Amino acid sequence: MKASIMITCLGEMFFPEVGVAMVKLLRRLGVTVDFPPGQTCCGMPLFNSGYHHDAALVAARTVKLFAQAEHVVVPSGSCAWMVKTEYPGLLKDDPALRTQAEALARKTHELSQFLVEVLGVTTVASPFQGRVTYHDSCHLLRGLGESRHPRTLLQAVPGCELVELPGSDECCGFGGSFSVRLPEVSTAVLDKKLANVESTDAKCLVACDAGCLMQMGGGLTRRGSRVRALHLAQVLEPGEIA
Amino acid sequence: MTTRAEFLSGLRREMAKTRGLFEARTAERPPDADLVFETVKRQMAERWPQALERFQAEFERVAGVFHRVARLEDVPDVVRAIAREKQASRVLSWHPDALGLDLRQSLGGEGLSVTLAPDDDPDGEARRVHREAAAEAEIGVTGTDWALAETGTLILVSGRGRPRSTSLLPTTHVAVFDRHQLLESLEQVGSMLEALHADPARRMSGAVINFITGPSRTADIELTLTRGVHGPKDVHAIFVEGR
Amino acid sequence: MSETQLRTPFPQRAHAALGDAHLQEALTIATTKFIGLRKESFAGYPAGEALRDRARAIKEATLQRLDQHLERLADNIERLGGHVHWAATGDEARDIILRLCRDRGVRMAVKSKSMATEEIDLNEALEAAGVKPVETDLGEYIIQLAHEKPSHIIAPAIHKTKGQVADLFSKELGGRFEADPEVLTAVARKELRQKFLEADMGITGANFAVAETGTIVLVTNEGNGRMVTSLPRIHVAVMGMEKVIPTMTDLMIFLSILARSATGQKLSSYTTLVRGPRQPGEVEGPEELHLILMDNGRMRQVAGTLREALYCLRCGACLNVCPVYRQIGGHAYGYTYPGPIGILLTAMLEGTGAVKDLAHASSLCGACKDVCPVRIDIPRMLVELREQVDREKIAPWGERMLFGLARRAMASSALFRLGARLGRLAQRPFVRNGRLQGLPFFFGQWTRTRDLPPVAARTFSERWKDLERP
Numbered sequence A: 001m002k003a004s005i006m007i008t009c010l011g012e013m014f015f016p017e018v019g020v021a022m023v024k025l026l027r028r029l030g031v032t033v034d035f036p037p038g039q040t041c042c043g044m045p046l047f048n049s050g051y052h053h054d055a056a057l058v059a060a061r062t063v064k065l066f067a068q069a070e071h072v073v074v075p076s077g078s079c080a081w082m083v084k085t086e087y088p089g090l091l092k093d094d095p096a097l098r099t100q101a102e103a104l105a106r107k108t109h110e111l112s113q114f115l116v117e118v119l120g121v122t123t124v125a126s127p128f129q130g131r132v133t134y135h136d137s138c139h140l141l142r143g144l145g146e147s148r149h150p151r152t153l154l155q156a157v158p159g160c161e162l163v164e165l166p167g168s169d170e171c172c173g174f175g176g177s178f179s180v181r182l183p184e185v186s187t188a189v190l191d192k193k194l195a196n197v198e199s200t201d202a203k204c205l206v207a208c209d210a211g212c213l214m215q216m217g218g219g220l221t222r223r224g225s226r227v228r229a230l231h232l233a234q235v236l237e238p239g240e241i242a
Numbered sequence B: 001m002t003t004r005a006e007f008l009s010g011l012r013r014e015m016a017k018t019r020g021l022f023e024a025r026t027a028e029r030p031p032d033a034d035l036v037f038e039t040v041k042r043q044m045a046e047r048w049p050q051a052l053e054r055f056q057a058e059f060e061r062v063a064g065v066f067h068r069v070a071r072l073e074d075v076p077d078v079v080r081a082i083a084r085e086k087q088a089s090r091v092l093s094w095h096p097d098a099l100g101l102d103l104r105q106s107l108g109g110e111g112l113s114v115t116l117a118p119d120d121d122p123d124g125e126a127r128r129v130h131r132e133a134a135a136e137a138e139i140g141v142t143g144t145d146w147a148l149a150e151t152g153t154l155i156l157v158s159g160r161g162r163p164r165s166t167s168l169l170p171t172t173h174v175a176v177f178d179r180h181q182l183l184e185s186l187e188q189v190g191s192m193l194e195a196l197h198a199d200p201a202r203r204m205s206g207a208v209i210n211f212i213t214g215p216s217r218t219a220d221i222e223l224t225l226t227r228g229v230h231g232p233k234d235v236h237a238i239f240v241e242g243r
Numbered sequence C: 001m002s003e004t005q006l007r008t009p010f011p012q013r014a015h016a017a018l019g020d021a022h023l024q025e026a027l028t029i030a031t032t033k034f035i036g037l038r039k040e041s042f043a044g045y046p047a048g049e050a051l052r053d054r055a056r057a058i059k060e061a062t063l064q065r066l067d068q069h070l071e072r073l074a075d076n077i078e079r080l081g082g083h084v085h086w087a088a089t090g091d092e093a094r095d096i097i098l099r100l101c102r103d104r105g106v107r108m109a110v111k112s113k114s115m116a117t118e119e120i121d122l123n124e125a126l127e128a129a130g131v132k133p134v135e136t137d138l139g140e141y142i143i144q145l146a147h148e149k150p151s152h153i154i155a156p157a158i159h160k161t162k163g164q165v166a167d168l169f170s171k172e173l174g175g176r177f178e179a180d181p182e183v184l185t186a187v188a189r190k191e192l193r194q195k196f197l198e199a200d201m202g203i204t205g206a207n208f209a210v211a212e213t214g215t216i217v218l219v220t221n222e223g224n225g226r227m228v229t230s231l232p233r234i235h236v237a238v239m240g241m242e243k244v245i246p247t248m249t250d251l252m253i254f255l256s257i258l259a260r261s262a263t264g265q266k267l268s269s270y271t272t273l274v275r276g277p278r279q280p281g282e283v284e285g286p287e288e289l290h291l292i293l294m295d296n297g298r299m300r301q302v303a304g305t306l307r308e309a310l311y312c313l314r315c316g317a318c319l320n321v322c323p324v325y326r327q328i329g330g331h332a333y334g335y336t337y338p339g340p341i342g343i344l345l346t347a348m349l350e351g352t353g354a355v356k357d358l359a360h361a362s363s364l365c366g367a368c369k370d371v372c373p374v375r376i377d378i379p380r381m382l383v384e385l386r387e388q389v390d391r392e393k394i395a396p397w398g399e400r401m402l403f404g405l406a407r408r409a410m411a412s413s414a415l416f417r418l419g420a421r422l423g424r425l426a427q428r429p430f431v432r433n434g435r436l437q438g439l440p441f442f443f444g445q446w447t448r449t450r451d452l453p454p455v456a457a458r459t460f461s462e463r464w465k466d467l468e469r470p
Helices: A009-013 A016-028 A044-048 A052-065 A077-090 A095-107 A111-118 A138-143 A149-155 A183-199 A210-222 A232-236 B004-015 B033-061 B072-086 B103-107 B124-136 B186-198 C003-007 C010-018 C021-043 C048-064 C066-079 C090-104 C115-119 C122-128 C138-145 C162-173 C181-198 C224-228 C248-263 C307-311 C317-321 C323-328 C339-350 C367-371 C378-391 C397-411 C413-426 C441-447 C460-467
Strands: A002-005 A032-034 A072-074 A108-110 A130-134 A160-163 A204-207 A228-231 B065-069 B090-093 B113-116 B139-142 B146-148 B153-157 B172-178 B208-212 B234-240 C083-087 C108-111 C132-135 C201-204 C208-210 C215-220 C234-240 C270-274 C288-294
Touching (some): A002 A016, A016 A032, A077 A095, A111 A232, B033 B065, B072 B234, B146 B186, C021 C048, C090 C122, C090 C234, C090 C288, C115 C122, C138 C162, C307 C339, C367 C378, C397 C413
Parallel strands (some): A002 A032, A130 A204, C234 C288
Antiparallel strands (some): B153 B208
16 A cells, blocks of 8 residues: 655644654555655645635646655645645646546545545554543534544544543634634634633643644643643654654 | 516526526425325324324423313313413403304303404404404414424414414413314425415415414523513413314 | 724724623623534434435525516515515615605504614614614614614624613613513513504514415514514515525425524424415404515625525524634624624625625634535635635735745745745744744734744655655
């Protein structure tokens, strides 16, 4: 089984340790991993702010970068959503590109979905210890309809105690540029989320989206919380907790 | 002022620009409304006991008070008891032809004043008189056209001898029904309404159909539920077995 | 919305709302309650999901034959002795009503809750013409006395405490009333009962109008909808043209999901089907019925980007789950309709320019689409509105510059890498304890309240070299 890593712009620049954890994890599970060079961004920030023409150019570029991939694994629900749901539409005016985009959409998976649905793995051995709580990122939950697999994987780690997060399906307030266009509202929404997080007494807050982790992690450290924000990959492959 | 023709031609111009978002159909209608009407009635002739049970459960869930009597002649007793409980003395009733019983005969004179809805063509004076009585009445007694089990809803059609305000202005509404009015689902109600409108001359003498699901309510102040905002505070349903 | 309020930019209005502690508490309690009620209702209703799909299909199918349905509706209403008016604009709708009032000697009109009449600022126009409009829905009555606009589509006075309502009643009605919802409701009942009986005209909206039978449908809980359509001698219903539906069978599908979506009830206390003015033999009911079919920006969307927004049932479910609405409430949006659907409706009624800020008042979380009974894809249309704003060059130049830079960096891996290296250099003065704080320019919008991770010492691409196998 071969898989290509789509690292995402946030992963590349801010959370490379998540990418490394993912690589090690996948290799441990018998997957041959490669990393097509020249990746930048999936284009979602452009798309969400209405710059669709520009987003289409980025989409075309990405589609070509991954043309040879067998499977594409993404540590981010929103980027996976972008590729799977929006790319074909963005490239609808070029039939060849559109076909490629549809092919890419079919072979692209968010990490937890790849592990469970493609690899058929629900139990990943990990020495991780501690109580965790899980946040449902909006695009993974509603865009890709995924709420079970991350929980299944977390619950299967013997040392991991998963506690349900009240309001786990409520937005963390990131929303991409929303976080800086309406920072006060974004922060108010974040505060609500973090109050829920702290009420669980968890040691770690886990999510499958770099944007959410940036927002929630940034809020947690700013308020001096002892709760750590981690990506799912870092719980399953804890050697990469920075 | 825009005319109908102008409005519609503007609309058609816009409509011509698009085929729409996706292929879509409206709900499938019963091809023969009268046939469905009869079918539903036949079904309910069998299934009314279950429907009644469900009706009672749902009616009580929306704070309705359910009563059961053996015969129509027992209804005035229930009304009397309600009047005593509410310390009420003014009763407003549908006309006997619409209700199936004459409450003025059975209740009048026991310290209860009963006003009957007029049944003839009212003039301005008759309207004024009835409105005053309706505004003063404490208990309003009506029949029921349909009793919907799925939601505990009483469905009342307005018309001659069956004014709208009887179930609206008094603080207590009492509705009388029997097994022939029971329906199970909103879907069945839809079928009945299709049939009703297919032949209005025969079946509807009034302009309004009211679906009544429990008392009047609001939660507009701090989301605290209160009853009897403008409509009745209490709704009673009397099921008559014998009919 | 008052002129002054609209002149303050949206972020400022949002800021004011965030600082209003009481509003924050009211919003949390109310929206949480509505969310729970709706969830519970649909959890116990497995048929609900398929019915939502059907409802959506009916709305789309109706739009595809909208002209025919409107014609049929009008013919049926006229056949029953009612009058149908066609209003291209809100101004026209108002004028029709004012003219009616003048011609029929109307001095007082009782109103049942109608967002369509809010849309056209009817009350102000009536008052200016010497006609007293009396709102009778308890929430609307409260805000009318307070000279405010509704802050939620179905619970207009959600932002007021019972204490505030008690003070308001005491002040406006004379007397001293306890801050008890039961007491206050009884006060309103008594006050408004008189008005119902004395009013010359009753004004309502319409949740639906059934074309096949000429029926106007009102979904209410208080009973004022019934009063207003039975007691005064004239009934006027103002309805957006998109509210027509073909048949009674279609109506049942909407009734089965509307109240559940709005308040978690199976059905509201009253669903009232009005078919023309009073019939011969009826001792009550209006002599005259007028239906005003209103365009006011809707027609243009039949072939526009906001077509799907025409499916809206005005249930308010999207408001209750929206993280933005839950934080800032309805007034901060600044227009008649707040919340997610409100942004789309505002664009529809007032044009794209009106939503250049509001189109971004969303984290695109999708919760609205999740709960919409007719599954309107609100996030998609918000993104399209953003595109329009960009195309019409309404977005501020600083933003367009930044996105221009971002676009170039995304199009070229060399630029992207350069960006990472520059970031690593530029961030040095701001790194504290392994996090970025106190960043300048617009990045400060983030770091004022949150830390940022620094650009990694080695990006993933750089670390891949170590991970790469021969």
